[in-house]
Amino acid sequence: MADPRVAEHARIVVNYSCKIKRGDFVVIGATPEARELVVALAAEIGRAGAGFVVTDMDESIHRAYILAADAETLSSFPPQELDLFRGADAIIQVISPSNTHEMGDVPPMKLQVAARARGALGGAMEGKRWNLTLHPTKALAQEAKMTYEAYCDFVYSAIIRDWAGFASEMSVLSERLAKAKSVRITGERTDITLSVEGRRPKVSAGDHNMPSGEVFVSPVETAVRGDVYFDLPVLYQGREIRGAQLSFRSGRVVKSSAEEGGDTLKDLLEVDQGAKRLGELGIGMNRGIDRFTRNILFDEKMGDTIHMAVGRAYPETGGTNKSAIHIDMIKSMKETGTIYLDGEAVYEKGRFVWEEERSRKGLESAAQRSQTGRTRGPGSHSRRPSD
Amino acid sequence: MADPRVAEHARIVVNYSCKIKRGDFVVIGATPEARELVVALAAEIGRAGAGFVVTDMDESIHRAYILAADAETLSSFPPQELDLFRGADAIIQVISPSNTHEMGDVPPMKLQVAARARGALGGAMEGKRWNLTLHPTKALAQEAKMTYEAYCDFVYSAIIRDWAGFASEMSVLSERLAKAKSVRITGERTDITLSVEGRRPKVSAGDHNMPSGEVFVSPVETAVRGDVYFDLPVLYQGREIRGAQLSFRSGRVVKSSAEEGGDTLKDLLEVDQGAKRLGELGIGMNRGIDRFTRNILFDEKMGDTIHMAVGRAYPETGGTNKSAIHIDMIKSMKETGTIYLDGEAVYEKGRFVWEEERSRKGLESAAQRSQTGRTRGPGSHSRRPSD
Numbered sequence: 001m002a003d004p005r006v007a008e009h010a011r012i013v014v015n016y017s018c019k020i021k022r023g024d025f026v027v028i029g030a031t032p033e034a035r036e037l038v039v040a041l042a043a044e045i046g047r048a049g050a051g052f053v054v055t056d057m058d059e060s061i062h063r064a065y066i067l068a069a070d071a072e073t074l075s076s077f078p079p080q081e082l083d084l085f086r087g088a089d090a091i092i093q094v095i096s097p098s099n100t101h102e103m104g105d106v107p108p109m110k111l112q113v114a115a116r117a118r119g120a121l122g123g124a125m126e127g128k129r130w131n132l133t134l135h136p137t138k139a140l141a142q143e144a145k146m147t148y149e150a151y152c153d154f155v156y157s158a159i160i161r162d163w164a165g166f167a168s169e170m171s172v173l174s175e176r177l178a179k180a181k182s183v184r185i186t187g188e189r190t191d192i193t194l195s196v197e198g199r200r201p202k203v204s205a206g207d208h209n210m211p212s213g214e215v216f217v218s219p220v221e222t223a224v225r226g227d228v229y230f231d232l233p234v235l236y237q238g239r240e241i242r243g244a245q246l247s248f249r250s251g252r253v254v255k256s257s258a259e260e261g262g263d264t265l266k267d268l269l270e271v272d273q274g275a276k277r278l279g280e281l282g283i284g285m286n287r288g289i290d291r292f293t294r295n296i297l298f299d300e301k302m303g304d305t306i307h308m309a310v311g312r313a314y315p316e317t318g319g320t321n322k323s324a325i326h327i328d329m330i331k332s333m334k335e336t337g338t339i340y341l342d343g344e345a346v347y348e349k350g351r352f353v354w355e356e357e358r359s360r361k362g363l364e365s366a367a368q369r370s371q372t373g374r375t376r377g378p379g380s381h382s383r384r385p386s387d
Numbered sequence: 388m389a390d391p392r393v394a395e396h397a398r399i400v401v402n403y404s405c406k407i408k409r410g411d412f413v414v415i416g417a418t419p420e421a422r423e424l425v426v427a428l429a430a431e432i433g434r435a436g437a438g439f440v441v442t443d444m445d446e447s448i449h450r451a452y453i454l455a456a457d458a459e460t461l462s463s464f465p466p467q468e469l470d471l472f473r474g475a476d477a478i479i480q481v482i483s484p485s486n487t488h489e490m491g492d493v494p495p496m497k498l499q500v501a502a503r504a505r506g507a508l509g510g511a512m513e514g515k516r517w518n519l520t521l522h523p524t525k526a527l528a529q530e531a532k533m534t535y536e537a538y539c540d541f542v543y544s545a546i547i548r549d550w551a552g553f554a555s556e557m558s559v560l561s562e563r564l565a566k567a568k569s570v571r572i573t574g575e576r577t578d579i580t581l582s583v584e585g586r587r588p589k590v591s592a593g594d595h596n597m598p599s600g601e602v603f604v605s606p607v608e609t610a611v612r613g614d615v616y617f618d619l620p621v622l623y624q625g626r627e628i629r630g631a632q633l634s635f636r637s638g639r640v641v642k643s644s645a646e647e648g649g650d651t652l653k654d655l656l657e658v659d660q661g662a663k664r665l666g667e668l669g670i671g672m673n674r675g676i677d678r679f680t681r682n683i684l685f686d687e688k689m690g691d692t693i694h695m696a697v698g699r700a701y702p703e704t705g706g707t708n709k710s711a712i713h714i715d716m717i718k719s720m721k722e723t724g725t726i727y728l729d730g731e732a733v734y735e736k737g738r739f740v741w742e743e744e745r746s747r748k749g750l751e752s753a754a755q756r757s758q759t760g761r762t763r764g765p766g767s768h769s770r771r772p773s774d
Contacts, residue, residue: 022460025467030443032419038443039451046455051465054443056417056425061441064426068433073409078438080412080474087467 002036005156009133009210010040013092014048016163017131017207022049024089031058034096034135041092053084057093059102066103066110074110077117082124090129095297097139104238133159133210134297144293151293158211158288158298166213167205170285172354173346174215177201180341183219183281185306187337188229189245194281195223199318204301213286213301218319221277222251228308230329232292232299234265241265244329246310252276253310269310274323279313282306282328283339296328304334304350389423392543396520396597397427400479401435403550404518404594409436411476418445421483421522428479440471444480446489453490453497461497464504469511477516482684484526491625520546520597521684531680538680545598545675545685553600554592557672559741560733561602564588567728570606570668572693574724575616576632581668582610586705591688600673600688605706608664609638615695617716619679619686621652628652631716633697639663640697656697661710666700669693669715670726683715691721691737 014020026045030038038054045052066074085091103111134140134155141151177183181197201217227247234241243259253276258265269275287303300307312326313319331337339347346353401407413432417425425441432439453461472478490498521527521542528538564570568584588604614634621628630646640663645652656662674690687694699713700706718724726734733740 025465032422032443032445035419035445035447038445039447042448042452043455046452046460049457049460051460051463051468052452053465053468053471054445054448056419056441056443058419058422058425058441060422061426061429065429065433065439068430070436073433073436073438076438078412078440080471081438081440083474084440084467084471087470 002040003152005152005160006036006135007040007043008160009135009156010037010044012159012163012206013131013133013210014041014044017133017210018090018092018129020045020048020050020090024048024050025087026050026052026090026092027084027088028052028054028092028094029057030054030094030135031056031096031098031137033098033137033139034094037094037096037135050089055084059097059099063102063106066106066114071110071113074113075117077120082120085121085124088128090131091125092130093132095132095134095140095295096137098137100139100143129207131208131210132297134295140293140295143295144291146293154289154291154293155298158213158286158301161288163206166285167203169358170203170205170213170215173283173285173352174201174203176341176346177215177217182340182342184340184343185228185331185333185337186340187331187333188231188335190226190228190331190337192224192226192228192248194278195220196281197223200316202314202317209297209301211286211289211298211301213289213303214282214284216280216282216314216317218313218315218317218321219278219281220251221313221319221321224248224251224278228331230308230331232305232330232332233294234261234327234329235294235296236264236268236325236327239264246329248278251278268325268327271311271325272323274321275311275325277310277321277323278308279311279319279321279323279326280307280309280328282308284330292330299330300328302330304337305330305332306337306339307331389427390539392539392547393423393522394427394430395547396522396543397424397431399546399550399593400518400520400597401428401431404520404597405477405479405516407432407435407437407477411435411437412474413437413439413477413479414471414475415439415441415479415481416444417441417481417522418443418483418485418524420485420524420526421481424481424483424522437476442471446484446486450489450493453493453501456497458497458500461500462504464507469507472508472511475515477518478512479517480519482519482521482527482682483524485524487526487530516594518595518597519684521682527680527682530682531678533680541676541678541680542685545600545673545688548675550593553672554590556745557590557592557600557602560670560672560739561588561590563728563733564602564604569727569729571727571730572615572718572720572724573727574718574720575618575722577613577615577718577724579611579613579615579635581665582607583668584610587703589701589704596684596688598673598676598685598688600676600690601669601671603667603669603701603704605700605702605704605708606665606668607638608700608706608708611635611638611665615718617695617718619692619717619719620681621648621714621716622681622683623655623712623714626651633716635665638665655712655714658698658712659710661708662698662712664697664708664710665695666698666706666708666710666713667694667696667715669695671717679717686717687715689717691724692717692719693724693726694718 136155141148184193204212206212230244241261247255284302284305286301289302307330309328311323313321334350523542528535571580591599593599617631628648634642671689671692673688676689694717698710700708721737
């Protein structure tokens with residue numbers, strides 16, 4: 001018997017995230033390690049009256065191919081595979097590696113050529129229902145430095161929840177943020193102020209990423225000032241930066257350092273003009289994610305954290321910054337962090353001010369939530385399978 | 388390190404069977420159990436400059452889907468999946484079950500509906516390069532009542548050989564058969580005569596099935612007479628018949644019996660008008676296959692056997708018989724079997740007459756073979772992935 005939480009995960013992805021209905025055709029991408037979840041997805045898709053195909057994304061198969069193929073071969077993404085995605089009504093991709101270092105001996109140039117060709121997938125997915133999710137594997141548990149059993153508990157406590165109710169909770173913050181002109185964040189070695197005037201904050205509540213749970217916005221590119229310290233490690237294409245500290249003036253990074261990997265950080269900030277400006281402020285809201293596990297699908301949604309990304313902005317929130325990079329850096333807020341909107345502290349001591357109010361309302365509020373459902377559509381900023 | 392025979396198997400399928408070239412797009416169907424072979428196929432396809440996608444045919448995924456879906460859902464094959472096959476230049480399907488009984492609790496009606504819908508795949512593969520092959524799994528070893536190590540040895544001794552040379556050897560028989568009017572087969576409880584006048588025998592030498600190794604022809608439907616005894620078990624859609632004995636007059640079965648499953652045999656012969664006539668005479672030529680392993684991809688190519696199928700004929704050999712069934716029944720010939728063409732014994736005591744001649748010519752013949760290559764195109768009768 002499979003873990004009953006696997007079936008629940010499949011129900012959430014098929015019915016809540018992707019809204020699969022009769023006659024739909026679903027493309028599932030997964031590795032063999034995700035067999036339990038794919039079996040459960042197949043049953044749920046079958047019950048919905050839809051059809052599907054499973055493509056095997058086993059990393060050792062792709063490693064063998066990329067090592068053997070020449071640059072000409074790698075640079076063209078097969079149009080037939082693109083057509084498969086274009087023809088899909090929904091796409092479900094499942095992170096489920098058997099070894100997170102399987103690409104370790106592939107020449108970076110080849111990986112880049114293949115990744116660039118794979119970028120064509122982004123266009124094929126435009127406007128479609130799609131979801132990026134994760135099935136717990138031993139390799140992911142190891143990356144998180146956890147036992148497999150504890151890692152499974154961690155994954156399902158992030159995924160299995162009342163998403164409609166959670167979306168409604170998060171919309172309280174996104175609506176406050178939409179009305180605010182400035183955001184100030186203080187905390188350990190941090191005092192930074194951003195303008196979000198005229199921008200459109202979004203709630204990410206599980207349609208494109210599962211788990212999800214963040215409110216995000218691209219700040220005004222020229223109006224970021226102050227200092228920020230990111231206590232959690234930054235992981236970017238296999239490189240790691242610890243204890244990053246950035247100072248901004250008029251929206252640009254004017255000083256950077258890190259406890260480890262400071263040179264890497266400086267190199268990244270020099271990639272292009274946009275690399276020195278903020279593309280995103282995100283506020284992690286999923287308290288089912290209570291620790292850093294070196295997987296950005298989970299890490300950026302961690303409850304009681306904020307993250308900022310230098311580089312590419314999200315146009316759907318009003319952002320205009322362009323860059324080849326988008327590097328998320330995460331900061332814990334629980335102990336000493338405070339978030340001010342237009343000078344008013346809306347988050348401090350590990351709580352949003354309206355949480356007190358809500359918990360006072362108690363049962364009344366719970367009953368209301370279950371009727372209200374999702375009050376606001378989720379944004380389209382999410383990890384993509386091709387990221 | 389993978390078994391080096393796996394890489395050799397991949398080279399044969401990609402380069403000899405499917406002739407993959409730069410710019411081709413290949414659809415591979417396999418289960419996770421075939422990972423080693425799929426990794427090797429990916430490398431070989433990459434070296435050839437082609438692209439590919441792997442679809443996961445794990446039987447537990449399909450079982451879950453078929454159990455959950457209703458008949459309406461199962462009866463329509465997704466056009467998008469069909470398009471994937473239509474868009475492919477070559478299709479490689481790998482038999483690699485983790486449990487040969489995984490479909491055992493699926494209602495037969497549902498399996499039939501799904502199989503009928505899947506029939507659409509046949510049309511999509513028309514005129515394409517395709518190959519059906521097998522990767523050794525524990526489940527297949529168990530079905531063959533062998534250890535896994537011995538089963539791997541068995542599989543690779545059938546697959547890894549000089550296919551061009553073997554094709555040339557088999558063409559000696561097919562050319563003799565093409566000139567013959569009648570075939571008489573005698574042996575244990577057997578004396579049967581078939582007309583093959585005007586028919587076009589074919590060589591199956593590895594393009595569509597790997598392993599392969601048979602010469603086959605559809606006999607004249609009205610001109611089969613005598614008795615034949617099949618000592619090897621007949622397997623048809625999970626049903627088993629042992630020791631089948633058939634008597635023919637004017638091409639029709641007039642008497643049937645079996646040591647086990649005689650009623651099943653009688654039922655099958657009543658399916659339709661064509662079920663009582665021979666659709667195929669096949670002569671197994673692959674001596675790398677030296678035992679019965681309950682897998683028809685291998686069994687029908689076993690060296691020193693013949694097989695006959697009641698039901699559907701192969702039009703490409705001139706056959707006209709139509710039926711919903713095509714049931715292969717296999718007979719060992721090594722000990723007591725003789726094959727006569729127009730009265731001349733061409734096979735007896737486990738040898739074809741020209742084998743003596745060839746082995747006398749020794750090195751000369753070997754040199755000749757390697758230059759001649761394939762002298763005759765293989766036929767298109769082969770196990771299909773959708774069979």
